Amino acid sequence: MQGCRILCLSLTFCALFGSAYGGTTHTVPVGSSNGAIQSLVNSESVRSGDTLLFPQSTFIFSEEVYINKNLGLCGAEFSEGGPLTILEKSGGANCRFFSFSGDGGGESGVRFIAFDGNGLYASDSGRAIFCSGSFSGGVHSSLFAGNRASSGGAIYCYGSFTGGVHSSIFADNKALWGGAIFCNGSLTGGVHSSIFSGNETNWNAGGAICCGSTFSGGVHSSTFSGNKANWNGGAIYCEENFTGESGAFADLGGSYFLGNGAGTVGGAIYC
Numbered sequence: 410m411q412g413c414r415i416l417c418l419s420l421t422f423c424a425l426f427g428s429a430y431g432g433t434t435h436t437v438p439v440g441s442s443n444g445a446i447q448s449l450v451n452s453e454s455v456r457s458g459d460t461l462l463f464p465q466s467t468f469i470f471s472e473e474v475y476i477n478k479n480l481g482l483c484g485a486e487f488s489e490g491g492p493l494t495i496l497e498k499s500g501g502a503n504c505r506f507f508s509f510s511g512d513g514g515g516e517s518g519v520r521f522i523a524f525d526g527n528g529l530y531a532s533d534s535g536r537a538i539f540c541s542g543s544f545s546g547g548v549h550s551s552l553f554a555g556n557r558a559s560s561g562g563a564i565y566c567y568g569s570f571t572g573g574v575h576s577s578i579f580a581d582n583k584a585l586w587g588g589a590i591f592c593n594g595s596l597t598g599g600v601h602s603s604i605f606s607g608n609e610t611n612w613n614a615g616g617a618i619c620c621g622s623t624f625s626g627g628v629h630s631s632t633f634s635g636n637k638a639n640w641n642g643g644a645i646y647c648e649e650n651f652t653g654e655s656g657a658f659a660d661l662g663g664s665y666f667l668g669n670g671a672g673t674v675g676g677a678i679y680c
Contacts, residue, residue, distance in 0.1 A: 431516025573598025599626025
């Protein structure tokens with residue numbers, strides 16, 4: 410059980426985002442089983458572009474929720490120092506939290522949710538979120554901790570990841586490629602006021618983030634510490650270019666890269 414760690418890490422958040430959720434918001438009742446969540450997702454009232462809202466509580470996942478609509482995932486907004494909505498894997502559950510067949514994230518992306526993988530491995534890619542298409546809306550004020558998978562310990566998208574990472578924490582996630590985030594395409598929107606700590610690839614590239622194309626938007630007021638890759642890019646690996654908001658290379662304003670390591674080249678960033 411990692412609830413204590415999640416609560417402690419959530420206290421480090423300093424920037425909060427508004428409640429501009431996309432489409433219609435559908436509230437998941439407290440105590441809902443995975444089956445009940447799946448039934449809500451499958452209902453005709455839930456359409457692509459809508460948002461699933463998880464109230465402030467702990468939801469235990471023992472099975473994967475399959476989504477064939479482009480939905481956002483949001484928890485209850487919290488005041489400074491308050492707890493997040495927690496989605497937690499039960500012991501022995503080696504499946505993902507959410508699997509999108511196609512694009513995911515909608516307009517809202519992920520907001521105000523803690524994904525606690527409990528150090529358990531998913532049998533495939535993307536322990537917390539898997540997209541067979543692209544992921545939009547970004548990640549805002551959320552926590553991904555202790556997630557394990559083959560590629561993208563926390564988040565995997567076969568296409569691109571858009572909207573960036575904002576005021577979020579990725580800690581102790583592990584995979585063969587992209588310890589925290591893997592996208593086969595590009596990552597746009599950059600990283601802002603976030604922490605990537607102790608993420609790791611034990612076979613290939615991108616200890617924290619691995620992009621099969623370009624990384625754009627830069628890294629701003631963020632910390633990458635103790636991330637490790639067995640191959641290239643201890644913190645960030647991108648197959649092509651790494652650019653900032655202005656298009657210039659290496660836009661790293663106010664950020665720290667501390668104690669990251671790679672087995673070959675690019676202890677911090679490789680592109």
